[in-house]
Amino acid sequence: MAALVLGIVSPVTFTGKLSPNSRSRRRMVVKCSNERQILFNRIAPVYDNLNDLLSLGQHRIWKNMAVSWSGAKTGDNVLDMCCGSGDLAFLLSEKVGSTGKVMGLDFSSEQLAVAASRQNLRARSCYKCIEWIEGDAVDLPFDDCKFDAITMGYGLRNVVDRVRAMKEMYRVLKPGSRVSILDFNKSNQSVTTFMQDWMIDNVVVPVGTVYGLAKEFEYLKYSINGYLTGEELETLALEAGFSSACHYEISGGFMGNLVAER
Ligand SMILES: C/C(=C\Cc1cc(O)c2ccccc2c1O)CCC[C@H](C)CCC[C@H](C)CCCC(C)C
């Protein structure tokens, strides 16, 4: 909240175009892939600061866990899908070091611009091994069996065709390697769902409103409701060909992380 009061992040005004449907029905705003692309371009300038603020810094802990679960190690060639402003890619580069290689892929040019500027501000040599690539999670521009590990933070829920994205991850991973997918947990426990919805309605959306981003943060709630439970995520991975899949609940079931091995 202090950042808000001190004005460290500033409100942005939307100047992009929405489809005719999106004006009349809120849930339609972000139904198709290119409307989601517009949404993530819009929130890019404030995304990092709002995540720190809304999660009270905890998203850094969750992201560290996701990277550890990926099994990335020194010298590895790794991919961060839906990398956004690059948090997981930066953590991965610390694991693989300057002898490794990190690809950060996203379809939002504005998020990638933030990621690249953050990279320029960082001095450690490991950060130089990151390359940012504009691309779609459902059609990866990589050869088969290329990566030693893949991470995805708050990405899969936002991808329209999750089956295809999961199959793409399977295709580009080396046999025996892992994908680690962090996101909000779509819980089976009604108390957890109630608390998540309450937080979003009473904290997240009001804060988003201050920045002219109410609809973007309302989308968050609908996207969690439309996401998969831990069990469903495990099934999705197994059906895509992964040999094992395990979903872990984090922070009282607020968040979840799927770990699947090819
Ligand atoms: C990491 C966070 C948000 C990522 C994020 C993901 C999306 O898909 C978006 C889509 C559209 C707009 C924005 C986003 C977006 O920012 C921050 C999440 C914060 C949580 C909403 C609140 C977490 C509350 C607590 C600190 C957790 C406490 C758990 C307790 C133990 C019960």
Ligand SMILES: C[S@@+](CC[C@H](N)C(=O)[O-])C[C@H]1O[C@@H](n2cnc3c(N)ncnc32)[C@H](O)[C@@H]1O
């Ligand atoms: C909530 S952000 C997460 C960013 C980052 N991984 C993090 O944890 O902070 C979701 C990201 O997924 C990207 N995204 C959504 N669908 C995508 C797709 N089909 N292909 C590539 N990127 C996508 C968005 O552009 C956005 O940057």
